[in-house]
Amino acid sequence: MAKTSDLDVAYVARLARINLTEAEAKVFQKQLHDVLQYVEKLRQADISHVEPAAHAFPNFNDFREDTPRDWFTAEQALSNAPRKANGLFIVPKVVE
Amino acid sequence: MTGTDLPALSIADLQLLLRRREVSPREVIDSLRARIEAVDSEIGAYLSLDTEAAAKEADKANVDLPLGGVPVAIKDIINVMGQPCTCASKALQGYRATYNATVIRKLRTAGAIPFGKTNLDEFAMGSSTENSAMKTTRNPWDLSRVPGGSSGGSAAAVAADAAFGALGSDTGGSVRQPAALSGVVGFKPTYGRVSRFGLVAFASSLDQIGPLTKTVRDSALIMNAIAGHDSQDTTALNEPVPDYAAKLGNDLRGVRLGLPKEYLIEGIDAQVKAAINAAVNQMNSLGAEIIEVSLPTTEYAIAVYYVLATAEASANLARFDGVRYGYRAKNPRDVLDLYGRTRGEGFGSEVKRRIILGTYVLSSGYYDAYYLRAQKVRELVRRDFARAFEKVDALISPTSPVPAFKLGERVADPLQMYLADIFTIAARPPIAQTVIHKSSAQ
Numbered sequence: 064m065a066k067t068s069d070l071d072v073a074y075v076a077r078l079a080r081i082n083l084t085e086a087e088a089k090v091f092q093k094q095l096h097d098v099l100q101y102v103e104k105l106r107q108a109d110i111s112h113v114e115p116a117a118h119a120f121p122n123f124n125d126f127r128e129d130t131p132r133d134w135f136t137a138e139q140a141l142s143n144a145p146r147k148a149n150g151l152f153i154v155p156k157v158v159e
Numbered sequence: 160m161t162g163t164d165l166p167a168l169s170i171a172d173l174q175l176l177l178r179r180r181e182v183s184p185r186e187v188i189d190s191l192r193a194r195i196e197a198v199d200s201e202i203g204a205y206l207s208l209d210t211e212a213a214a215k216e217a218d219k220a221n222v223d224l225p226l227g228g229v230p231v232a233i234k235d236i237i238n239v240m241g242q243p244c245t246c247a248s249k250a251l252q253g254y255r256a257t258y259n260a261t262v263i264r265k266l267r268t269a270g271a272i273p274f275g276k277t278n279l280d281e282f283a284m285g286s287s288t289e290n291s292a293m294k295t296t297r298n299p300w301d302l303s304r305v306p307g308g309s310s311g312g313s314a315a316a317v318a319a320d321a322a323f324g325a326l327g328s329d330t331g332g333s334v335r336q337p338a339a340l341s342g343v344v345g346f347k348p349t350y351g352r353v354s355r356f357g358l359v360a361f362a363s364s365l366d367q368i369g370p371l372t373k374t375v376r377d378s379a380l381i382m383n384a385i386a387g388h389d390s391q392d393t394t395a396l397n398e399p400v401p402d403y404a405a406k407l408g409n410d411l412r413g414v415r416l417g418l419p420k421e422y423l424i425e426g427i428d429a430q431v432k433a434a435i436n437a438a439v440n441q442m443n444s445l446g447a448e449i450i451e452v453s454l455p456t457t458e459y460a461i462a463v464y465y466v467l468a469t470a471e472a473s474a475n476l477a478r479f480d481g482v483r484y485g486y487r488a489k490n491p492r493d494v495l496d497l498y499g500r501t502r503g504e505g506f507g508s509e510v511k512r513r514i515i516l517g518t519y520v521l522s523s524g525y526y527d528a529y530y531l532r533a534q535k536v537r538e539l540v541r542r543d544f545a546r547a548f549e550k551v552d553a554l555i556s557p558t559s560p561v562p563a564f565k566l567g568e569r570v571a572d573p574l575q576m577y578l579a580d581i582f583t584i585a586a587r588p589p590i591a592q593t594v595i596h597k598s599s600a601q
Contacts, residue, residue, distance in 0.1 A: 072515060083511070101461075105463065115537070116537045154497065
């Protein structure tokens with residue numbers, strides 16, 4: 064298992080698209096270091112020949128008929144949009 | 160029975176009056192609203208209350224349906240069409256649900272009236288409801304203490320007779336722990352038993368909706384209404400639903416109950432230990448055979464949980480980006496600035512901490528060491544339980560190692576808060592039944 068000191072909160076926060084203040088980053092660095100230190104104990108478990116469990120009751124390929132049904136309208140889908148116009152979500156320019 | 164006495168009733172007792180036409184659903188809603196008005200300024204269980212919509216539903220209610228005319232409070236992380244669904248987060252302030260969760264549709268089919276959205280730890284991340292960005296919820300038994308979390312609003316509302324019953328959601332203890340700390344019944348169904356469709360996702364492989372009620376019978380009545388397969392949730396189990404109330408009231412002769420030796424460890428509060436011992440003795444006197452069992456992987460459960468739950472949360476909460484709904488940062492320079500500031504300003508500390516931890520354990524170079532390893536240890540935990548259930552019908556365990564703690568007592572140290580989830584992380588499908596009422600109140 065990787066050393067917990069590897070965690071660089073400021074870098075991972077950028078990956079997660081969360082702007083942190085310097086003060087936040089400093090506090091989280093210490094707190095998450097403690098949490099990862101605790102998680103180190105997983106190294107002691109013998110996991111050879113063990114398949115990972117996705118959840119308690121494996122349940123695969125539960126299909127339903129692909130038929131249209133009533134659902135919310137475009138207008139309702141846009142009803143919570145912070146910015147919208149002409150039936151579209153408005154975002155800052157993405158391409159130059 | 161006067162209107163002011165009604166809110167103290169269990170759901171089952173309320174239904175007797177409703178079906179005898181001794182009270183009307185409208186009178187029930189009115190008395191409950193009056194009770195909420197009288198107590199909730201001190202307790203802070205509710206985030207929103209649409210009395211007008213509930214009154215309209217009450218006027219049309221059919222009291223002969225399984226939950227006909229019974230108001231049920233809803234944790235504010237479950238979508239009720241037209242109502243707010245804030246998840247107690249600034250990120251969803253002002254959001255109004257555009258559809259109903261399956262559990263809401265099912266409650267209404269059973270005649271129940273969803274009434275009031277209850278407070279929680281932001282996005283259900285926490286064990287005290289102190290992570291709510293909206294308000295503080297207090298324990299009705301002692302206002303200086305927490306109600307538990309994350310379904311603390313639902314638990315406090317039921318405990319204060321400000322709800323006949325409520326729905327919560329439980330990922331690592333969020334129904335059972337607040338039920339225990341607030342002195343009510345809380346049940347986390349088997350994963351897949353209740354549809355998660357319309358529950359805002361935190362950790363999808365663990366999330367499950369469950370009832371919080373005054374009695375075990377009331378939890379059974381709500382389960383009868385909400386359990387079952389749903390074509391809109393591929394993890395909802397396609398299995399027949401039993402009548403949860405059918406076997407209530409039987410004695411315990413022939414029932415084998417397991418007492419995990421790892422669960423009565425040092426560090427458990429003396430009151431909690433005494434309560435468990437009393438419960439064991441009582442169940443024994445009712446005919447149950449008590450058998451010691453072992454769950455050796457208990458020591459790994461919390462570590463597994465905080466790797467898997469945060470990993471899943473980091474993916475699930477990626478949708479809160481300020482584009483389609485919810486909070487958006489002002490005057491973004493470009494799209495990265497929009498994402499970064501929207502999420503930095505919209506999420507509270509605990510949510511940010513967990514997303515960052517989850518992103519880290521899934522990131523390149525660390526996935527095998529943390530996420531994959533935790534998935535494998537989860538399989539070991541699952542095997543422990545499977546082995547125990549070969550010997551016993553059910554397990555007995557404390558829900559929380561401590562009774563309700565003081566507001567503010569634990570907020571500074573996330574790890575200590577996490578460690579208190581020891582008994583609720585892995586067990587399934589567990590019910591939290593308060594064994595000594597008011598054990599937390601001095």
